[in-house]
Every structure is written in structure tokens, then in C-alpha cells.
Amino acid sequence: MNKMRDIGNTLKAEQNLTEADIAWLLMIAKAILRAFSWDEGQPMRTLADALGVSPTTLYTTLRLAVQALMLVRRGKRSVELLVDQVRELHNRLAQLEQAYATAQAEVQRLTKVLFEAQAQVVALQDEMMRLQEQWTVSLKRLIVVLKLSGRCTVRSIIEVLEYGFGVHVSVGYVQGIIAKAGANARPALERLWEVITLSGAISIDEVFFKELGRKILGVVIVDPLSGLILRLERCSERSSDAIGKVIQDFAEAGFKEKIKLCLTDMYAGYLEPVKTFLPKAVHQFCWFHINCFHIGAKVHQAKRAYERAVKALAAFDKKHHSPLSNAERQERRDLLAARDQAQRHWKGTQRFQHLLMQLLWLPTLNAATIRLDRLIRAAAKVQNPYVRDMGAFLEKHRVGLLVFYTCLESSQHTLERLSRSKQKWVPLIKRWAVPITSNAAEHVFRCLRRYTNQMDHFGTKDATQRFFDLFAFYYDVRILRAGKRAGTSLLASAHVNVKKIFGTDDPYTILGFPPASQSFTLVKSVQSATG
DSSP states (O other): OOOOOHHHHHHHHHHTOOHHHHHHHHHHHHHHHHHHOTTSSOOHHHHHHHHTSOHHHHHHHHHHHHHHHHHHHHTHHHHHHHHHHHHHHHHHHHHHHHHHHHHHHHHHHHHHHHHHHHHHHHHHHHHHHHHHHHHHHHHHHHHHHHHHTSSOOHHHHHHIIIIIHOOOOOHHHHHHHHHHHHHHHHHHHHHHHHHOOOOSEEEEEEEEEEETTEEEEEEEEEOTTTOOEEEEEEESSSSHHHHHHHHHHHIIIIITTTOOEEEEOSOGGGHHHHHHHOTTOEEEEOHHHIIIIIIHHHHHHHHHHHHHHHHHHHHHHHHOOSSOOHHHHHHHHHHHHHHHHHHHHHHHHHHHHHHHHHHTTSSSHHHHHHHHHHHHHHHHHSSOHHHHHHHHHHHHTGGGTSGGGHHHHOGGGOOEEEETTTTEEEEOOOGGGSOOSOHHHHHHHHHHHHHHTTOSOBOOHHHHHHHHHHHHHHHHHSOOOSSTTTTSOHHHHTTOOHHHHHSOOOHHHHTTOOOTTOOOOOOOOHHHHHO
16 A cells, blocks of 8 residues: 555544555545546446445445535534544543453452451451460369469459459359369379389378368378378278278278388377288387377476466465464475476476487387386386376387387388489488388378368368369479479479379379460370270
8 A cells, every 4th residue: 555644644543444444445435536527537347346346336335435425514513523422432431441340350359358358257266266265274274273272262263263354253163173173183193103102101190171060081191201192081080990991092002012111190090900901011100299299298297287386386475475374384385395396297207208209319229129118117116297107108109119110120121212412212221311200291281271271161072082182183293382392393303204194294284274375185094094
């Protein structure tokens, strides 16, 4: 095609004309020129052939083109307006198409954002459920922590939760959590008793509690050299049969052959059960009970008698002034004699007590026995009723006074002790290390009273035993805060690896109340593990 003028290029651009469109327009223009001018242009047939149509079709097309041109000529302004409207509509259509494409992209983006928001909502719901579960776990753990802290009753726990955290719980809910902890403590204790290392000595004692208004007995068995509670059982009464049942259960749990020394007070109900169920053990009476509640009691009794005699003489002197009558002088001489005699009795009891305590540190059983026999014979001869009572008491219980020497002199009754320097159990061969009191059991009861003194009474038999199990477990596993074992537990001091047994050394986690940030599975009970 020949080169066009600028106007042609402009029209081509404005009307979006193709080369075929331009060729068609040129042919129509030549046809119009041929139709209205005889000597101008090519013949119609030639033009029809160039367009590829018949002359008839060309005539029809020419007629339409002329009509269109005349329409433009006769209604130029209307056509221009129409063209402008068409162009405007075309532009609007283009804008709408662009806006539609933008809207489609925005819809897709918003759809994606909606899916992400829905995923976040689901994640937040899951997180809320997880946090709710963690809070529930933390709440249960807090209840057990408060209970085992001591001096915190169930109603005190409820007040802490309500006023400290704004959480209202019922008495039954708190008691249920504590009961669950007590139920979980028993299998954990049995697991520990299977692997625990013993010194060979045990201390047994009992204390009274209230259960629904009646007295019940708590019997504790403690290793005096490690301090570990080996049993804390409920008894309905203080009798040889009831206490014997506790000792029998303890022996049948695998301790029968391991116990070489048994420390108790002088209660006769211990004699036969210890002899029957712990045949390898020698039975030693507690020297704390002997010295404090019997020998020491006589010393204090004599001291009080002397103090009364001194007060009586002082009262007489205050009441009577010189000169005294013969009767008054005789009365004063009697008061002086009574005071001097009471002082001699008091000093005599102190001397007897001192000699008795000295014989406990003699090097051999034979020497201690000779000294004890000498004291008993001397006590029977002196004119001192308090000393005679002391001697009679020693004579009555002499069978269990010095048997602890057997643990030093007999290879069949050798004990073991914890060596802090060697960090292991070593044979006990020194007199100072041999336990001769049940103070370890007394210490357990002092700790237990922190919990029971604030309580009115235990609820039921099962509740009592569950709490005993819970206390015994916590007592053995808890981390001590003071003393020579501060920073560690009694079990760790006894070289028992609690973490290896349970996977953790946290007592609350072992009881089934882990921190909210942890997940923990309770260790199976001994019965299920061996079944």
C-alpha cells in the first residue's frame, strides 16, 4: 500500500483500521467515483473482482455506502453525538472491564485473607482450649501445693483461689483433687520401696489423731539413719494385734530379712510383733523415751519436791518472827530437814541419770552391762525413793536397754550409714553413729502435726490413709530448704535416683499434677507393672 498522509494515519489510529479495512475503503471510494463520473476510475467489474465479490454484491454495498455517507451529510451533528456517546460507552466499558479485573483480584486476595483468618481463628480456638487445659492443670497443681505446704486447710485453699485468682471452687472439688493426689501417692511409694536402700535400722512410733470424733492411731516406720518414711499406716486402736498388722505388712513387703535393729518405746504391744515378724532384728528401747519420760521425769519430780520444800520453809520464816517457841523451832528444824532431804534426793537423781547416760558410751556391751547391773543394785539400796523407782524401771526393761551394742559386735547385725565424704553407704562401725532413739519417728510426727493441727478431724478411714500416703511420699521426695541436706531430698541423699524411676524429681508431677508447660504420663503402679 502506498504511503499515507498524516490524516490517513490519524484516522487509522482513531478508528482502529486494519490494512484490509483501508483497502476496502479505497475500493468503495473508487466505486463511488466511477458511479458518479463517467471518465473516472476503473470499471465496476474490475473493482468487484478486486474486492472478490460479484458486481451485484458490489452494487448493493455501494448503495449502502452512499446511504451512509448521505446520512452523515444530512445528520452530521447527531452522528457526532452518537459517536461520542459510543466512544464514551466504549471507554466506560473499558473502565468497567478494568475495574472488574481489579475487583476479581481483590476478591481473590480477600478470599485468601479470609481463609488465613479462618485458620487463625481455628488456631486461636485451639490455643484457648490448650490454655484452658493448662489453667485447669495449674489450678489442680496449686491446690496440691497449698495442701502440702502445711497449715492450709481446705477452706483456706478456697479463699486463696477466690480472692487471689478470682476462681470459685467448692469444698468437694478441692477434696477430690487432694484425694486423687493421695490415691496416686500409694503406687509411687510402693515403687520407691522396691528400690530404696536401707541402713538396716528402723524406728517405730505411734501418735493419736481424730477421725470423725473418735481416736485413731498413726503408726510410722522410719529409717533413723536416712530419715526416710518406710510406712505410715492407720490403726483403729493401740493394741498388739493392730500394731502387729502394720509390722507384718512391712515385713512381707520385702523388709523381713533386711532389718537388723528395731527401735521402739517401752510399750509391751511391740515386743511380740517385732520378735515374730522381724526375726533378724534386735529390739532396742528408745533412750529418748527412757531418759525423758521416765528417768528424766523422776529427776523433775524430785526437783519439784525440793522447790516445794524451799517454798514451805520460806513461807514459815515469813510468817514467824523471832523469838520462836519450842514447837516452832522444832517445826522449822523439820522443814529444814525436809528441804535438805529433798535436795539430796534431787541431786541423787541427777547423779544417777548422769551415770546412766555415761554407760551408753562405754566401748563394749560387757562393760556397759556390768555398769548397768551395778547401778540397778545400788539403786535398790539407797534411801532415795526416786532413785529406787529408776532402778526398778531399769530392771523391768533391761532386756531392751543395751542391745544396740549387738550391731557393733555381731557380724549378723551390722548396719550401714550414709557417708557424706565418700558419697555412698558404708558399714557402721562407730558407736556415735548407732541410733538409740526413735527421734526420727518423732520428727515425722512433728512435721505431720503441721497439717493435722489445723484440721478438725479426718473424714473417713480411706481419707485418713490417703492423706498418710500423700504425706509420706511428699516427706521423702520434697527438696529440703534447711539443714545439712538443704537443696536435696531425703531420697537423693540416700542415693536413690528419683528422676530415673519416674522421669522427673518434681513430687507434684509424679503425683499427676505437672506444670502447665509440661505433659506427663503417670508411672504405672507396681501391681500393673508386675502383672
